[in-house]
Amino acid sequence: MMKALTYIEPGVIKYQTVEKPKLLEPTDVIGKTVLTTICGSDLHFWRGAFPETNALAKKNGTRGVILGHEGLIKVEKVGPEVKNFKPGDICIVSCVSSCGHCYYCEEGCEAHCAENGGDCGCILGHEIDGTQAEYIRVPLADTSLYKCPEGIPLESLLMLSDILPTSYELGVRDGGVKEGSTVAIVGLGPIGLAALLSAKALKPAYIVAIDLDDTRLELAKKLGADYTINPKKEDPVSFVMKLPINRKGKQPGVDTAIECVGSPTTFELCQKLVGMNGIIANVGVHSKPTNLEMERLWIMNIKITTGLVNTNSTPELLKKVVDGDLDPSPLITHHFKLSEVEKAYEVFKNASESHAIKIVLTPD
Ligand SMILES: [Zn+2]
Ligand SMILES: [Zn+2]
Structure with a gap:
């Protein structure tokens, strides 16, 4: 079992014990969460703005849906078709899960990958369980994870998941x-x-x-x-x-x-x-x-x-961070333990008083 922040129904989130994720597809990776964070859109999930998530939460009953679509993981298990990652790798989880070979992925519109089983690229914490948990299942891992370069603070790399x-x-x-x-x-x-x-x-x-x-x-x-x-x-x-x-x-x-x-x-x-x-x-x-x-x-x-992010700029942005041309660290204003995630949501929601920009959550 593990701990996770779950969305139950509009206005209700709960940090609770749920089952650990398992490999479901041969292209999946299971990783132990290194860091995760809260996105502005998580506040919209919290108030119930996404019908797909509401329907899934209803189906799951008191267990709810794990929120979050940003995170870093240490790879624990890899599916038989995963070629680019092995246990022990520290990786950035992209907020878009994409296959790399469907029509939309080939056109550079990974935001609408046709092979990830969802309605858009951003399925984590939306149409499947997300990243605000002790363990994360990453689908289509070969094209949805990025290895963390050495020598860069991990919390800076967390900013490459989404924002x-x-x-x-x-x-x-x-x-x-x-x-x-x-x-x-x-x-x-x-x-x-x-x-x-x-x-x-x-x-x-x-x-x-x-x-x-x-x-x-x-x-x-x-x-x-x-x-x-x-x-x-x-x-x-x-x-x-x-x-x-x-x-x-x-x-x-x-x-x-x-x-x-x-x-x-x-x-x-x-x-x-x-x-x-x-x-x-x-x-x-x-x-x-x-x-x-x-x-x-x-x-x-x-x-x-206009549009939804494709995340195909991640390698380019990663290079800028490694070369010192881009330093995301000033965006990080708060730190909490994952077990304090409910409090962290309150702080993030009240950003006008707390002055929160990005909150880094570390598993206990
Ligand atoms: Zn986001
Ligand atoms: Zn695709």
Whole structure:
């Protein structure tokens, strides 16, 4: 048996004893958890926002569904078809479980892998048991695990499970951030701050960081934001429109506006911040329709990108961390034992008071 954080029904999570996972498929790995963490989306699972998880929890009764989709494991058992990993390997568990050979995986859209048995790539802690447990079953392990390089703090590598690939792929890479370009990041939660770190590594001309929380703005400044704006105190649009133009003939507005909240207000703000020929890169998870100012944007040659993370940037990000070009450690604000996970959820939920960004959980 083992201990795990389980989702029982909307609003109810419980740290309890459950059975240890077993190898179910020949491509599975079972690992002992080294570190795990809580994601913003886990709070949505907690309140019951995902019908698939609600249905599975109902079927499982008091046992519930183990939450979490980020973690590091020490491999204990490997299925007969696993070629790349052996017992003892310390690995990053990707939040996307993908096969590497189906239509979507071959097209670089691992987010919709057709072979993992779920509705999307992110099945851990959603459609199957997740990572907030003493042991984890990782399906399609050869293409869903990454060996931890030596000499890098393990908690930094934990940031490669989800927030770094998510913010980099959907915000920075899809947003076309490059050397000398101009960037606005709206929303400085874990994802927005991770986007700031990975954007900074590409040496843009400037990054404007926007959030309603002054503590997060201060952290953004420390992480390299050139300008920080609290919309409660200053209008971000007029601020951005007055920034110096860095190329001859260019109109005001940023080249890339990265949306990291998922609300109509913040997406509409991005539409106002973006300049001619710019890109609005949406990372936020939306639950309501948003007004799209097509009548104004169409003639500006704006691109809008959005999606679910594919995690195919993980090797590239891992190299940046190893080379010292990207240091995820400032994102880690709190540490708890896995047995304190219920308390850690409360602290994470009350981020405006606790100032939590990422909480590292270590099994007892
Ligand atoms: Zn997540
Ligand atoms: Zn696939």
